[in-house]
Amino acid sequence: MSKKELLLGNFAVARGAYEAGATVATAYPGTPSTEITEYIARYDEINSEWSTNEKVALEVAIGSSIAGSRSIVSMKHVGLNVAADPFMTVTYTGVNSGLVIAVADDPSMHSSQNEQDTRYFGMAGKCPVLEPSNSQECKDYTKMAFEISEKFDTPVILRLTTRISHSQSIVSLENRITDEEIISRPYDKNPDKYISAPANARKRRVIIEERLDKLQEFANNPKNNLINVEYNDKAIGIITSGASYQYAKEVCPNASFFKLGMVYPLPKEAITEFVNTCDKVYVIEELEPIFEKEIKSWGLNVIGKEIFPTIGELSPEIIRNCLKEAGELNSESLVTYDVQEDLPVRPPVLCPGCHHRGPFYILKKLKLNVSGDIGCYTLGGVPPLSAIDTTICMGASIGMAHGFEMAKGKEFAKKSVAVIGDSTFWHSGVTGLIDIVYNKGNSTVIVLDNSITAMTGHQENPSTGKTLKGDIAPQIDFVALGKAIGIKRVVEVDAYDLEKLEEVIKTEVNAEEPSLIITKRPCILIKGIKFEYKDLQVNSEKCNGCKLCLRIGCPAISFNNETKKAEINKSLCVGCGLCVDVCKRSAIELMEKKD
Amino acid sequence: MNILIAAVGGQGAVLASKVLGKLAQNIGKDVKVSEVHGMSQRGGSVVAHVKFGDKIYSPVVERGSADIVLAFELLEGARYVDYLKEDGILISNTQKINPMPVIIGAVDYPEDITQKMAEKNINTKFVNAMDLAKESGNIKTVNTVLIGLLAKNSPISKDEWVKAIKETVPERFLDVNLKAFEMGYNLN
Numbered sequence: 001m002s003k004k005e006l007l008l009g010n011f012a013v014a015r016g017a018y019e020a021g022a023t024v025a026t027a028y029p030g031t032p033s034t035e036i037t038e039y040i041a042r043y044d045e046i047n048s049e050w051s052t053n054e055k056v057a058l059e060v061a062i063g064s065s066i067a068g069s070r071s072i073v074s075m076k077h078v079g080l081n082v083a084a085d086p087f088m089t090v091t092y093t094g095v096n097s098g099l100v101i102a103v104a105d106d107p108s109m110h111s112s113q114n115e116q117d118t119r120y121f122g123m124a125g126k127c128p129v130l131e132p133s134n135s136q137e138c139k140d141y142t143k144m145a146f147e148i149s150e151k152f153d154t155p156v157i158l159r160l161t162t163r164i165s166h167s168q169s170i171v172s173l174e175n176r177i178t179d180e181e182i183i184s185r186p187y188d189k190n191p192d193k194y195i196s197a198p199a200n201a202r203k204r205r206v207i208i209e210e211r212l213d214k215l216q217e218f219a220n221n222p223k224n225n226l227i228n229v230e231y232n233d234k235a236i237g238i239i240t241s242g243a244s245y246q247y248a249k250e251v252c253p254n255a256s257f258f259k260l261g262m263v264y265p266l267p268k269e270a271i272t273e274f275v276n277t278c279d280k281v282y283v284i285e286e287l288e289p290i291f292e293k294e295i296k297s298w299g300l301n302v303i304g305k306e307i308f309p310t311i312g313e314l315s316p317e318i319i320r321n322c323l324k325e326a327g328e329l330n331s332e333s334l335v336t337y338d339v340q341e342d343l344p345v346r347p348p349v350l351c352p353g354c355h356h357r358g359p360f361y362i363l364k365k366l367k368l369n370v371s372g373d374i375g376c377y378t379l380g381g382v383p384p385l386s387a388i389d390t391t392i393c394m395g396a397s398i399g400m401a402h403g404f405e406m407a408k409g410k411e412f413a414k415k416s417v418a419v420i421g422d423s424t425f426w427h428s429g430v431t432g433l434i435d436i437v438y439n440k441g442n443s444t445v446i447v448l449d450n451s452i453t454a455m456t457g458h459q460e461n462p463s464t465g466k467t468l469k470g471d472i473a474p475q476i477d478f479v480a481l482g483k484a485i486g487i488k489r490v491v492e493v494d495a496y497d498l499e500k501l502e503e504v505i506k507t508e509v510n511a512e513e514p515s516l517i518i519t520k521r522p523c524i525l526i527k528g529i530k531f532e533y534k535d536l537q538v539n540s541e542k543c544n545g546c547k548l549c550l551r552i553g554c555p556a557i558s559f560n561n562e563t564k565k566a567e568i569n570k571s572l573c574v575g576c577g578l579c580v581d582v583c584k585r586s587a588i589e590l591m592e593k594k595d
Numbered sequence: 596m597n598i599l600i601a602a603v604g605g606q607g608a609v610l611a612s613k614v615l616g617k618l619a620q621n622i623g624k625d626v627k628v629s630e631v632h633g634m635s636q637r638g639g640s641v642v643a644h645v646k647f648g649d650k651i652y653s654p655v656v657e658r659g660s661a662d663i664v665l666a667f668e669l670l671e672g673a674r675y676v677d678y679l680k681e682d683g684i685l686i687s688n689t690q691k692i693n694p695m696p697v698i699i700g701a702v703d704y705p706e707d708i709t710q711k712m713a714e715k716n717i718n719t720k721f722v723n724a725m726d727l728a729k730e731s732g733n734i735k736t737v738n739t740v741l742i743g744l745l746a747k748n749s750p751i752s753k754d755e756w757v758k759a760i761k762e763t764v765p766e767r768f769l770d771v772n773l774k775a776f777e778m779g780y781n782l783n
Contacts, residue, residue: 006616006626110631134627134654167629167644167654168616243654250652316657334659336677339711343674344702346603346694348639379637384699550699555638558698571734 007171009164012135013102014039016142017072019176020098021183022046024064026057028427029456030076031111032165033104037074038459041468045176050459050468053394053427054079058086058101065099065155066194068185070146074102077116078393082428084121087155089196091125092204094153096188098146101127104160107286108313113374113393115311117287118159122264126208128215129157129264130226131242135169141261144225152211152218159263161286163243163313212265219267226262227270236328237278239271239291239302244284247316251323266294275300282307282323286314350379352556353524353531353574355450355495359419360387361552361582362502368417368509369404373397373429375421376455376523377448384553388419395420395428401443402436413442414509420445423453423461426476436514437486444508444515447478448495450523458526482516489515496521498581524574534575535591540565542587549579549588597656598745600643601675602667603692607738610763611665612643614742618759619647622751629654640671640694665745667724667737668692673708676717685717686744688724688737720744727778733768736775743779753780 007015013036017025025048027037041048051057054075061073075083080103087101103121106112122129130145132138138160145156177183192200219226233254240248241260249257258274260266275281275295283292283304292304307322308314323329350357360380363370364387372378372388373396381388390400401418420429425447436443453459460466465475482490489511493504501519508515522529545564549557556572557579559565566587568579580588598615602608612628619626630643644656658678664685666672672687679685689709696702712719724740731740739760746756757773764772 004620006620006628162631163629163654166631167627169627169651169654170620170625246652246654250657315655316653320657334657335681336659337679337715337717339673339676339708339715339717340705343670343705344694344696346638346640346670346674347696348604348637349695351637376637383695383701547700553695553699555695555698558693559700 003173004170005173006168007135007139008035008166008168009132009135009138009160010035010104010166011039012138012171013074013142013158013160015171015173016139017070017100018043018046019139019174020070020143020146021177021179022070022072022146023183024048024061024069024071025074026051026060026071027074028052028054028057028079029453029459030079030104031456032106032162033074033076033079033102033160034456034459035165036072036102037468040072048468050453050461052462054083055086058083058090061099061101062086062090065095065097067187068097070098070182072100072102072142075104076112077103077105077118078112078114079103080118080121082394087121087127088125090155091127091208092196092201093194094204095149095155097185098149099155100142100145100149100158101155102142102158102160104162104165105287106162108162110162113391115287117290118157119263119290120288122157122159123290126212127155127157127264128152128262129159130261131159131263132164132261133242133245133259134164135167135171137261138164139171148215148218152215154211159242161243161313215262216265216267219262219265220269222270226260227267228257228259228261229270229274230257230259231277232256234277235279237274237281238284239274239281239295240284241291242286244286244314247314247319248284250316251320251329260291263291266291268298271295272298272300275302284308284314284319347382348379349553349555350376350385351524352554352572353576355519355521355523356380356448357385357552357554358495358498358501358578359446359448359519360385361578362498362505363387363417363419366502366505368505369412369415371397371400371404371416371418373418373420373424375424375453377419377421380419384551394424395432398429398432398443398445399435401445402432402439402441405441405443410442410512417444417446417505417509420447421454422447422449422451422463423459426462430481433482433487433516434485441514442512444505444511444517446505446517446519449478449518449520452523452526454523454525458523478516478518487514487516489513490518491515492518492520494521495519496576496578498578524576531574534577536568536573536575536577536580536588537591538566538568539587539589542585544585544587546584549583552578552582554579596647596749597661598645598663598665599656599661599675599678600645600665600667601671602641602643603671604638604641606641606667607735608641608643608667611738611742612645614759614763615645617763618751618755619645621759622755624648625651627651627654640674642675663745663748665741667741669708670694670704673705673712676712679717682718684748685712685719686741686748687719687721688741689721690723690725690737720748722779722782724779728775731771731775731778733771733775736772739764739772739775740779743776744782745779746776747780747782
């Protein structure tokens with residue numbers, strides 16, 4: 001079979017796991033890693049799930065590896081922070097069947113709260129890290145990662161970046177392995193290895209260092225395909241990996257290249273030979289100067305972050321300009337058209353009919369201190385809603401609201417709320433809520449339940465009633481949970497009912513005990529949901545152009561500068577009716593209900 | 596061939612990039628397609644890079660090197676016109692979609708975009724793709740109308756374009772998309 005397909009990097013990782021005979025895949029969705037597991041779920045041979053968070057996902061994968069299945073767990077860079085605890089120890093225990101941890105970094109933060117370099121985690125955990133530079137390598141390295149994992153008894157990180165995860169290039173497809181001994185190994189019942197208590201862990205600590213030496217030796221051998229050395233013009237040598245390799249190759253097609261497939265540990269001998277063969281060597285790496293620092297620590301002379309930026313994604317343009325400034329290239333700059341400066345920005349917005357709009361409108365109106373969280377609803381922090389004060393990481397909103405109270409007391413708590421989405425609540429909000437109850441806090445927590453993990457593109461979670469594979473699943477009940485952990489004040493409210501929302505929020509923030517409010521309405525983009533469509537229109541005789549309706553930030557409502565009246569774009573409006581409640585002159589009218 | 600697709604989230608930029616990717620593969624070229632999703636799905640500015648040729652390294656188009664900027668919305672065309680190479684062509688929809696800062700009245704939608712492009716002697720082809728999409732029977736075919744116009748301005752045969760569309764667009768939307776493609780193709 002030599003079928004070639006144009007595949008997204010993430011799809012190619014999934015294909016690699018399939019071809020390698022993996023039978024377990026776990027993940028919590030997060031851009032840019034999400035599609036790996038979505039695609040894996042299409043293979044019947046692979047038992048896959050959305051776990052409640054990345055820590056759980058890794059723990060499940062560790063369990064299945066020890067039980068004897070090749071396992072892959074996928075997450076974005078910040079997900080590895082959540083999973084750091086099991087990660088830092090599974091590198092001690094090692095594996096039975098191969099364990100691959102696919103982690104997608106997001107240089108330039110296209111869709112993330114920070115910029116991290118997962119290679120640091122590899123170093124901290126003494127865990128080998130492979131980094132592909134196109135979709136074909138995404139597939140090949142995934143398969144190699146399973147082999148290396150088993151050969152060296154270690155988990156392996158497959159490090160991706162947005163440009164690798166989310167770009168498509170051509171991949172040759174192969175068949176899934178049929179070797180039953182690889183696909184299903186016996187359970188490795190080996191307590192001395194897998195119980196990481198001090199006496200065992202101390203022994204494993206030594207093994208890890210020996211393992212790193214062996215890995216380095218393995219990487220040094222060109223036969224193992226973890227390095228790719230191309231000698232062209234030896235005046236300039238470039239050491240690089242991943243997307244940076246592709247950018248550098250485009251800018252300097254005639255230079256000599258040392259492309260790393262394993263980015264930790266580094267093949268010292270092979271790199272030393274390369275540096276000594278070339279007249280001048282540049283290290284081009286995205287984000288942190290990890291190769292550079294290590295190579296310099298060996299006493300070798302290379303140039304890196306002296307000329308290349310540490311912040312953000314690299315690009316051919318950046319590399320070209322940096323090398324030009326360093327006097328290395330003298331090609332002319334490309335001519336670019338510039339039509340006009342100061343074009344209006346086009347930030348992402350909450351969709352028309354979005355569940356989150358009503359709660360945020362009320363929170364802003366009541367001038368509350370709002371600790372927010374990660375999801376579509378983070379968009380409630382931008383104008384015109386501007387209803388969120390803080391966002392740190394998944395699940396942080398609830399603990400932070402308690403922190404507000406710890407700092408400023410009960411009266412301050414009466415002016416504060418935490419907001420969190422349903423998926424994020426299951427991810428890591430629930431423990432914060434238990435903390436509030438246990439420590440006798442008074443915080444009000446609002447779960448914005450739109451019944452899906454929306455921001456990453458609609459993944460199932462414990463509130464949706466379905467699994468990743470589409471099977472019916474128990475729907476975990478917020479009300480019962482709130483009561484079970486000891487919250488007496490649990491209220492469910494329709495997210496479109498502004499009057500009721502305002503009343504509930506006012507009452508609950510004033511209560512001198514913890515409250516849990518669950519606002520409900522499914523995300524309007526969920527396929528197959530029933531939506532009571534209302535046809536809305538602006539009565540131009542009643543509209544006085546006060547623009548109050550614009551404050552809800554609905555993309556379907558705009559202001560006509562000529563007529564000085566509000567307008568509703570019918571192709572965008574879904575008829576949620578929030579604007580009807582907001583308009584003080586009753587100028588937005590409900591027309592007959594459509595079928 | 597370097598093509599940059601500039602659009603507003605939800606306009607079908609990803610599908611358009613898939614058609615181009617398929618086309619390139621069918622004519623035996625190396626090809627890379629790159630897009631950034633996530634936040635950009637929610638009505639934000641979206642851009643997809645498509646590159647094909649004998650051997651492609653970088654998956655992103657460098658500014659000043661695009662043969663074509665294919666804009667699904669006028670303002671987005673202006674935003675990414677700096678990707679065009681000197682003799683490149685901007686193919687743009689004339690449809691305007693107000694971004695949130697315009698909706699809430701913080702800034703105005705620039706009214707002189709086409710005029711400024713003319714002043715800079717940019718090779719442009721403007722089309723009201725929304726009207727043609729409506730005529731084709733589905734307003735969501737704006738992307739295919741524009742692909743039609745792109746096809747007409749490309750050295751690749753029409754049959755290859757039709758084949759790529761047939762292999763990419765889901766069966767039930769195929770007829771309406773082929774109609775939209777024809778409309779775009781027959782524009783000039």
